[in-house]
Every structure is written in structure tokens, then in C-alpha cells.
Amino acid sequence: MRIADDRIIAVGPADAVVAGAPDDDVSDLGEVALTPGLVNPHAHLELTCYAGRLEPADFWAWLWALVALRREPGQVERESAAAITGAWESLRSGVTCVGDISRRNLNWRGLRDVPIRKVCFVELLSLADHPPRDVDELKAAVAEVEEDELLTVGVTPHTPYTVQGPAIRESMLLADTLERPWCTHWAESREERAFLRGEADAFPEFVQAFLAQCQVASPKCEAFEFLEWCARGASPGALAHCNYLVPGDAERLAAAGHVVMYCPRAHRFFGHAPHSYREMLAAGVTVALGTDSAASNEDLALLKEAGTLLREDPQAPSAERLLEMVTRDAARALGLADRIGTLEAGKQADLVAFPVSAVSDNSVRELLEQTPAAERVWVAGRRVI
Numbered sequence: 001m002r003i004a005d006d007r008i009i010a011v012g013p014a015d016a017v018v019a020g021a022p023d024d025d026v027s028d029l030g031e032v033a034l035t036p037g038l039v040n041p042h043a044h045l046e047l048t049c050y051a052g053r054l055e056p057a058d059f060w061a062w063l064w065a066l067v068a069l070r071r072e073p074g075q076v077e078r079e080s081a082a083a084i085t086g087a088w089e090s091l092r093s094g095v096t097c098v099g100d101i102s103r104r105n106l107n108w109r110g111l112r113d114v115p116i117r118k119v120c121f122v123e124l125l126s127l128a129d130h131p132p133r134d135v136d137e138l139k140a141a142v143a144e145v146e147e148d149e150l151l152t153v154g155v156t157p158h159t160p161y162t163v164q165g166p167a168i169r170e171s172m173l174l175a176d177t178l179e180r181p182w183c184t185h186w187a188e189s190r191e192e193r194a195f196l197r198g199e200a201d202a203f204p205e206f207v208q209a210f211l212a213q214c215q216v217a218s219p220k221c222e223a224f225e226f227l228e229w230c231a232r233g234a235s236p237g238a239l240a241h242c243n244y245l246v247p248g249d250a251e252r253l254a255a256a257g258h259v260v261m262y263c264p265r266a267h268r269f270f271g272h273a274p275h276s277y278r279e280m281l282a283a284g285v286t287v288a289l290g291t292d293s294a295a296s297n298e299d300l301a302l303l304k305e306a307g308t309l310l311r312e313d314p315q316a317p318s319a320e321r322l323l324e325m326v327t328r329d330a331a332r333a334l335g336l337a338d339r340i341g342t343l344e345a346g347k348q349a350d351l352v353a354f355p356v357s358a359v360s361d362n363s364v365r366e367l368l369e370q371t372p373a374a375e376r377v378w379v380a381g382r383r384v385i
């Protein structure tokens with residue numbers, strides 16, 4: 001591989017690629033697998049400070065406990081520091097780009113100084129104590145974010161049960177106007193789907209009380225019909241989870257062109273029913289893998305998400321295909337497919353060297369079986385680990 005400044009300029013056998021280059025400019029990395037930088041499309045880095053604090057549980061029990069933890073004094077300082085810790089932890093595991101959701105739009109300030117590529121998603125949550133709670137506050141928060149070469153702003157209406165439908169729709173259209181990506185959580189639980197269908201008491205009581213407070217009404221339709229209404233006229237976006245599908249949903253998703261972000265270890269943490277990611281892939285949906293937060297996962301090592309599927313799902317796609325789901329397809333989820341996600345001339349030099357026992361046709365499989373920490377990491381051509 002040959003790089004110049006922040007870009008890849010040639011990929012191929014060493015002899016051909018380095019021909020004519022001065023000796024000082026050539027590095028022999030030894031026995032490593034050189035991969036595109038991993039892209040974690042779905043994380044909440046600010047929750048890294050709650051890693052190990054919450055036991056695996058049903059989603060609602062976990063959420064209730066998380067809300068209490070976050071309310072402990074010093075939340076802003078603690079979570080702002082956690083976003084930075086989480087970003088460095090990500091880099092060390094070979095993640096060079098992260099899609100990070102920040103509840104109060106605080107994370108971008110700290111993340112600007114971390115040499116990781118990031119899409120800082122500003123979250124809209126109607127029932128929150130703090131902005132952004134409506135579309136005007138969302139617009140103001142988005143305008144605050146100072147982008148740079150490595151930092152892109154994004155928009156995320158939280159869920160279809162915590163944001164009013166028209167506001168979800170306006171958020172998606174805002175992302176389009178700004179030419180920035182949007183993501184949201186969708187079809188994460190059975191209760192969410194039942195609520196959207198019109199079952200008024202689907203949620204646990206504490207959630208029902210929140211909903212009454214922010215006046216979110218059920219659209220009385222199926223989850224992906226509602227998504228079609230919200231996203232009508234907007235560019236496709238990225239959907240975290242999609243844990244509960246009914247027949248026909250995968251085809252609807254494929255037709256709409258949204259990317260689904262499946263978080264295998266968080267999925268297991270919450271004890272959800274088996275995920276339909278293979279059915280989605282078969283229907284033509286782009287499925288990327290993400291970690292979700294460290295408060296519902298062991299860590300932020302994205303490679304382990306792919307490794308978990310390879311190890312635990314007898315019908316998992318090949319190791320090579322799984323690697324694409326944490327690189328190329330995840331870049332698509334963040335609207336960055338033209339810049340990162342593959343090793344191609346013209347792309348940004350976001351690269352990872354992982355140690356392997358010996359370079360062979362089996363190296364990708366070995367990588368996913370062993371999931372080592374990264375040996376060296378480059379972002380935009382600059383070595384950061």
C-alpha cells in the first residue's frame with residue numbers, strides 16, 4: 001500500500017507499490033493483516049463511564065437503572081470525560097471512525113481533540129430535561145457543532161416513541177438540507193412495535209408516564225409503515241437495531257435503502273429474540289455491525305461483534321463478509337462510503353495493522369477468531385496508535 005498525505009494512492013503487491021519510493025519512505029510492517037480502519041456506526045461514547053455498572057437484563061429494567069445512574073451528581077463532567085475515554089478505547093481496538101450519539105450535544109467538543117474520525121449525531125428527545133427537545137433546539141444544536149476534516153455533524157431523532165412523528169420527519173429532512181447523515185433507533189423492542197400499532201399500555205409504567213409527558217401518540221400502524229411516512233422524501237438513513245421484524249419488513253427496508261445497524265453483543269446482553277440479520281442480507285438490506293454503548297456491552301472493540309457472529313452463529317456469513325460489515329457497510333451507514341471503508345486508491349488512509357501469526361488466505365478468519373488489539377492505527381494518513 002502506498003499513501004501520500006491523508007490518502008491511499010496505490011494498493012497492490014509490495015514490489016510494485018513501493019517501486020521508485022525512497023527507502024526512508026518505506027515501512028515493513030511484518031506479519032500483520034492490514035485492514036481498512038474499522039467503522040463503528042452506532043455508539044454512545046458518553047456512557048463508557050457506566051461500563052460494568054449494569055448487569056445483563058431486559059431492556060426496560062436496564063433503562064430504568066441507567067436513568068438512575070446518569071442522574072448521580074456530576075453527570076456532565078463524568079460523561080464528557082467518558083466520551084473521550086471511549087474514543088481512545090475505540091482507536092486502540094482498531095476503530096478509526098465512530099458514529100457517536102450525544103444526548104446533550106456535548107461530546108463533539110472533547111472529541112474534536114481526539115484523532116479519530118467521527119460523526120457526532122445530535123440527538124432529539126422530546127421528553128428530555130435538556131435541549132434539544134424540539135426541532136428548533138435541534139437546529140440550534142447542530143449549528144453549534146464545529147466540523148473539521150475528521151468531524152462531521154449528524155442528526156438523530158431518538159426513537160419513534162420518544163419523539164413526535166412530525167418532528168422525526170423534520171429531523172430527517174433537516175439532515176437532507178444540510179447534506180449530513182441521520183440515524184435513529186427503530187423496532188428495538190416488541191413493546192415499541194405494539195405501541196406503534198396502537199396498544200396503549202404496551203410499555204412499562206415508567207415509560208408510559210414519560211410518553212404522557214411529551215405527548216407522543218401512537219401512529220396506529222406497523223413500525224416500518226410509520227418509518228416510510230416519517231422518511232418520505234428524505235434520503236435513506238441508518239437504523240439501529242431493527243430487532244423485531246414481521247414478514248415483509250426486510251423487503252420494505254431493502255426498497256427504502258436504509259442501512260440497519262445490528263449490535264450483536266448488546267443484543268445478547270438484553271436477551272432479545274434471535275436477530276433477522278441474515279434474512280435482511282438475503283433481502284438486499286445493507287447490514288452494518290455496531291457496539292451500542294459500553295453500558296450494555298463488554299467493551300467497544302467492534303471486531304468482537306464480527307467475531308461473536310462467526311463463533312456463535314453456525315450460519316454466519318464468511319469472515320470476509322463480516323469484515324465488510326464493520327468497514328465498508330458501516331461507512332455507508334454514516335454517509336462516508338466515498339471516503340472510507342475500503343482499501344482503494346483515492347480513499348482516506350484510515351488503516352489498521354492487526355497482528356496475525358502468519359499472513360495467509362486464512363488471515364481474516366484468524367483475525368475474527370482472535371480479535372487482537374490493533375498494533376498500529378492510522379487516521380487520514382497519520383499514525384495515532
Ligand SMILES: [Zn+2]
Pocket residue numbers: 042043044185240292293
Ligand atoms: Zn443506541
